[in-house]
Amino acid sequence: xxxxxxxxxxxxxxxxxxxxxxxxxxxxxxxxxxxxxxxxxxxxxxxxxxxxxxxxxxxxxxxxxxxxxxxxxxxxxxxxxxxxxxxxxxxxxxxxxxxxxxxxxxxxxxxxxxxxxxxxxxxxxxxxxxxxxxxxxxxxxxxxxxxxxxxxxxxxxxxxxxxxxxxxxxxxxxxxxxxxxxxxxxxxxxxxxxxxxxxxxxxxxxxxxxxxxxxxxxxxxxxxxxxxxxxxxxxxxxxxxxxxxxxxxxxxxxxxxxxxxxxxxxxxxxxxxxxxxxxxxxxxxxxxxxxxxxxxxxxxxxxxxxxxxxxxxxxxxxxxxxxxxxxxxxxxxxxxxxxxxxxxxxxxxxxxxxxxx
Amino acid sequence: xxxxxxxxxxxxxxxxxxxxxxxxxxxxxxxxxxxxxxxxxxxxxxxxxxxxxxxxxxxxxxxxxxxxxxxxxxxxxxxxxxxxxxxxxxxxxxxxxxxxxxxxxxxxxxxxxxxxxxxxxxxxxxxxxxxxxxxxxxxxxxxxxxxxxxxxxxxxxxxxxxxxxxxxxxxxxxxxxxxxxxxxxxxxxxxxxxxxxxxxxxxxxxxxxxxxxxxxxxxxxxxxxxxxxxxxxxxxxxxxxxxxxxxxxxxxxxxxxxxxxxxxxxxxxxxxxxxxxxxxxxxxxxxxxxxxxxxxxxxxxxxxxxxxxxxxxxxxxxxxxxxxxxxxxxxxxxxxxxxxxxxxxxxxxxxxxxxxx
Numbered sequence: 001x002x003x004x005x006x007x008x009x010x011x012x013x014x015x016x017x018x019x020x021x022x023x024x025x026x027x028x029x030x031x032x033x034x035x036x037x038x039x040x041x042x043x044x045x046x047x048x049x050x051x052x053x054x055x056x057x058x059x060x061x062x063x064x065x066x067x068x069x070x071x072x073x074x075x076x077x078x079x080x081x082x083x084x085x086x087x088x089x090x091x092x093x094x095x096x097x098x099x100x101x102x103x104x105x106x107x108x109x110x111x112x113x114x115x116x117x118x119x120x121x122x123x124x125x126x127x128x129x130x131x132x133x134x135x136x137x138x139x140x141x142x143x144x145x146x147x148x149x150x151x152x153x154x155x156x157x158x159x160x161x162x163x164x165x166x167x168x169x170x171x172x173x174x175x176x177x178x179x180x181x182x183x184x185x186x187x188x189x190x191x192x193x194x195x196x197x198x199x200x201x202x203x204x205x206x207x208x209x210x211x212x213x214x215x216x217x218x219x220x221x222x223x224x225x226x227x228x229x230x231x232x233x234x235x236x237x238x239x240x241x242x243x244x245x246x247x248x249x250x251x252x253x254x255x256x257x258x259x260x261x262x263x264x265x266x267x268x269x270x271x272x273x274x275x276x277x278x279x280x281x282x283x284x285x286x287x288x289x290x291x292x293x294x295x296x297x298x299x300x301x302x303x304x305x306x307x308x309x310x311x312x313x314x315x316x317x318x319x320x321x322x323x324x325x326x327x328x329x330x331x332x333x334x335x336x337x338x339x340x341x342x343x344x345x346x347x348x349x350x351x352x353x354x355x356x357x
Numbered sequence: 358x359x360x361x362x363x364x365x366x367x368x369x370x371x372x373x374x375x376x377x378x379x380x381x382x383x384x385x386x387x388x389x390x391x392x393x394x395x396x397x398x399x400x401x402x403x404x405x406x407x408x409x410x411x412x413x414x415x416x417x418x419x420x421x422x423x424x425x426x427x428x429x430x431x432x433x434x435x436x437x438x439x440x441x442x443x444x445x446x447x448x449x450x451x452x453x454x455x456x457x458x459x460x461x462x463x464x465x466x467x468x469x470x471x472x473x474x475x476x477x478x479x480x481x482x483x484x485x486x487x488x489x490x491x492x493x494x495x496x497x498x499x500x501x502x503x504x505x506x507x508x509x510x511x512x513x514x515x516x517x518x519x520x521x522x523x524x525x526x527x528x529x530x531x532x533x534x535x536x537x538x539x540x541x542x543x544x545x546x547x548x549x550x551x552x553x554x555x556x557x558x559x560x561x562x563x564x565x566x567x568x569x570x571x572x573x574x575x576x577x578x579x580x581x582x583x584x585x586x587x588x589x590x591x592x593x594x595x596x597x598x599x600x601x602x603x604x605x606x607x608x609x610x611x612x613x614x615x616x617x618x619x620x621x622x623x624x625x626x627x628x629x630x631x632x633x634x635x636x637x638x639x640x641x642x643x644x645x646x647x648x649x650x651x652x653x654x655x656x657x658x659x660x661x662x663x664x665x666x667x668x669x670x671x672x673x674x675x676x677x678x679x680x681x682x683x684x685x686x687x688x689x690x691x692x693x694x695x696x697x698x699x700x701x702x703x704x705x706x707x708x709x710x711x712x713x714x
Contacts, residue, residue, distance in 0.1 A: 152584035163697045164581035165588065165706075189585075189706050223625030224521035227509035228546075231522065231617035238611075250607055254595075259616055260588035267624065268580030340520045349522075349546050 004088035005034040006182070009102060011041040011055070011076065012296060014119060015093035016065035017155040022091065022182055023071035029181050040083035041076040052076040063294075068159040080105050088114055089182065090144075095297040096122030096134055103141035115175060116146040117168070121203045121299050123306040131310045133200055145172060148196055149183065150203035151256035152264040158188060165189045167257035169196030191255055198248040199257045201241050206262045207300035208307060209233030211326045213266035214275025215336040225340065229322070230266050234259065235348045236320050240307070243314060271300035279336045301330040319347055361445035362391040363539070366459060368398040368412070368433065369653060371476060372450040373422035374512040379448065379539055380428035386538050397440035398433040409433040420651075425516040437462050445471055446539065447501075452654040453479030453491055460498035472532060473503040474525070478560045478656050480663040488667045490557055502529060505553055506540065507560035508613035509621040515545060522546045524614035526553030548612055555605040556614045558598050563619045564657035565664060566590030568683045570623035571632025572693040582697065586679070587623050591616065592705045593677050597664070600671060628657035636693045658687040676704055 006026060008019045019039050026033035041052045046063050055061055055076035059069050077083035084090060084106055094102060099120060116138050123131040135146040151166030158164060168179050168190055176192050184190040193199065212233060216226045234253065241248040252258060266272055274288050281288065289298045304327040311317045317324045325342040328334040363383060365376045376396050383390035398409045403420050412418055412433035416426050434440035441447060441463055451459060456477060473495050480488040492503040508523030515521060525536050525547055533549050541547040550556065569590060573583045591610065598605040609615060623629055631645050638645065646655045661684040668674045674681045682699040685691040 152581050152588070154579070154581050157579040157581040160579075162579045162582050163585060163701070165585045186701060189701065189703075191706055222511070222514040222517075222519045223621045224509050224511050224514040225519050226624075227617040227621040228520060228522045228613065230620055231509070231611070231613060234616065235611065254588070254592065254610075256585065256588060259591065260584040263587055263620055264580045264584040267583075344520070344543060344546065346546075349548055 003030070003032060003034045004178075005036075005038075005086055006089045006091065007038040007040065007084045007087040008074075008091045008093060009040045009080070009084065010091075010093035011039050011051075011061060011064065012093070012095075013064045014153070014155040015039070016061040016068075016070065017153075017159040018091060018093055018119060019074045020068065020070055020159055021185060021188055023074040025182055025185065027071065027073055032178065032181055035073050037074045038077050038083040038087070039074050040080050041078050043078040050078070052078040064296075065155065065159055081109060084109060086111070090114060090116040091119065092116060092134075092138065093119040096120045096124070096299070097297070097302070099124065099134055099137060100141075103138055107141055110142045110144060112143060114142075114144045116142065116144055117179070118146055118148045118200070119150070121150070121207060122303050123204055123310075125306055125309060129309065130313045131306050133197060135196065135200055145175075147171070147175065147179070148200040148203070150199050150261060152260035154264060154268055161187045163187045163189075165191065165256035165260060167199050167252075167255040168192045169199030169257070170194065171196050193252055193255060195247075195249045195252040197245045198241050198252040199255070201244065202237060202253065202257045202261065204299075204303050205237045205240060205307070205323075206233075206265045207269075207271045208304045208323050208326050209237070209262060210265040210269050210271035211275040211300040211304065211330065212322055212339060214272035215279055215326075215329060215339050217272065218276040218279025219336060219339070221340065226266070228343065229339075230262060232322050232343055232346055232348065233266075234262060235346075236322050237262075239319060240323070243316060244310065270296065271298060274298055275300070285330060300326070304330055321346055360387070360389060360391040361535075362443055363394045363446045363448065364441045364444035365394065365396040365431075365448045365450060366437070366441065367448075367450035368396050368408075368418060368421065369450070369452075370421045371510070371512040372396070373418040373425075373427065374516040375448060375450055375476060376431045377425065377427055377516055378542055378545055380431040382539055382542065384428065384430055389535065389538055392430050394431045395434050395440040395444070396431050397437050398435050400435040407435070409435040421653075422512065422516055438466060441466060443468070447471060447473040448476065449473060449491075449495065450476040453477045453481070453656070454654070454659070456481065456491055456494060457498075460495055464498055467499045467501060469500060471499075471501045473499065473501055474536070475503055475505045475557070476507070478507070478564060479660050480561055480667075482663055482666060486666065487670045488663050490554060492553065492557055502532070504528070504532065504536070505557040505560070507556050507618060509617035511621060511625055518544045520544045520546075522548065522613035522617060524556050524609075524612040525549045526556030526614070527551065528553050550609055550612060552604075552606050552609040554602045555598050555609040556612070558601065559594060559610065559614045559618065561656075561660050562594045562597060562664070562680075563590075563622045564626075564628045565661045565680050565683050566594070566619060567622040567626050567628035568632040568657040568661065568687065569679055569696060571629035572636055572683075572686060572696050574629065575633040575636025576693060576696070578697065583623070585700065586696075587619060589679050589700055589703055589705065590623075591619060592703075593679050594619075596676060597680070600673060601667065627653065628655060631655055632657070642687060657683070661687055678703055
């Protein structure tokens, strides 16, 4: 078989970090992968130069992953069509609000044998007033197999080669060997499970919990309260997966995509950081996002809103007091100080995990 | 029925905090509890005065929980026998190395209808070269029902009334109502499960993982690595419970005693703090314990040693690389820098949770 052509769609902080890994792995697996890895770059002008030119000349994404070198075989391509042309492997790593546009552009260009791996956190709102998974949206629009990769993977630390784990959700075992070859390194340990929907939903929902953790930090509530918020958030994640998609397995929540990613995000991620600043500064989230994130998008409040759409659709808001309260705090209808009051009589205190399974 | 007499055995940081809760709750439940709550105090001289006198005059444990007032109905008693006389409820909250001595003193004095609640973290080494649970030791020595209370409960924050959760493991449901009345407050939420052994083992093992988290912090390995350590630690906790005690339920690890306590301890606890200092200062653990803990005992290294005794007994050290490595780092046979290398090819990366269940 011909070596597979890889295209990374996205070149933000995480997109650039994952391009470092797959670029390096492609060079090591001459027979499996084409040696050139395309990286689609949404063109911007940085200090008077095109970002794609900077990346191709200096092998560094100076805007989104400064200070780390990309392998020379990662080539920035500012045209989506050219980047994805003939790709056998598409790695989606863009903010979730752009997926539909990207897939519309790719529709008809992608081979039916291509496999996509989505690293995207979030949901897509549907016309029927509910939500659907990003992986399902990609599958429906491009008619290709889609798996997901999620885990406790803050991009800068992955780029620095700090040891971590990740989880790939893939329903078709025939891809497992290729996926390990593509993503695993001595410092980036890959576990593959077939409960792909749970993996993906965990990646989206953890950002809501991280907002609650950030509010908790902003209110100086301490470690015990934060641990309770993380636990109750995890319980709502489990309930939500079972409400949204009835076939999840509890063991998946023990993978890196579950508790590990939740913990990292609640201690080190940007949703936590902005939510903390929201409480301490009393500035609107949009202002903090603009001032503190250097053009990156905040996923937690958007995901909280999408999840709220679904909970209303299912008439289940009361069973998810943490998710519901985070949404209300983000849109300003209740104060962050009310967060703990909403958790004092949480349904799981009466019913435990049994209520959700 | 006569109101039940409560005795808290122990008056350290956590003992004093829990005495605040049960003292307050006893006053609210006139029919259920005797209004005086005895607290056994191991007598010390603080600034020329007996600690028990200070507590009874100033209603403050100035040494172990300074700055917080105990309810006036909590009475410090320096004689164990007098404190525990006629008690219906014994709350054990002492370092685990003193349990045998305390129970030897109490043996024969305790009514057969008395119930004990153990808040003690750790194991007891047996003469046969294995280990046993502290709750089983208390049960065997005093011939009374023993349940356990564990959770994400850093003592100072509980004493400050910060919202948190806790887990009680109790096999006999007839006590559930009384236990809620005794321990639950608007800021201290109690869940009761009957999988008591898992609750207790979680409370002991998390201190080993916290040492690993502290080494990770001392080595500046970042949030991703710390999340991986916490997750792999949790996986070893699950494996260990199943090796030690075959009837655990996975759902118990989602209670406060499981992931929540693990997270709090790995971010805010003293085992983490001392382990970090161990890496950064290169001083022996015993020196750091003396200099940094104000007379409190460090449980993680002792528990790591006890667990290692059991793993050797079961010929299972290789299946627990994190627990084993923490023990070896604590006793100085390997360097903390080797921690991550021991986790790179962790058994769960190949087998996942299935290997443990």
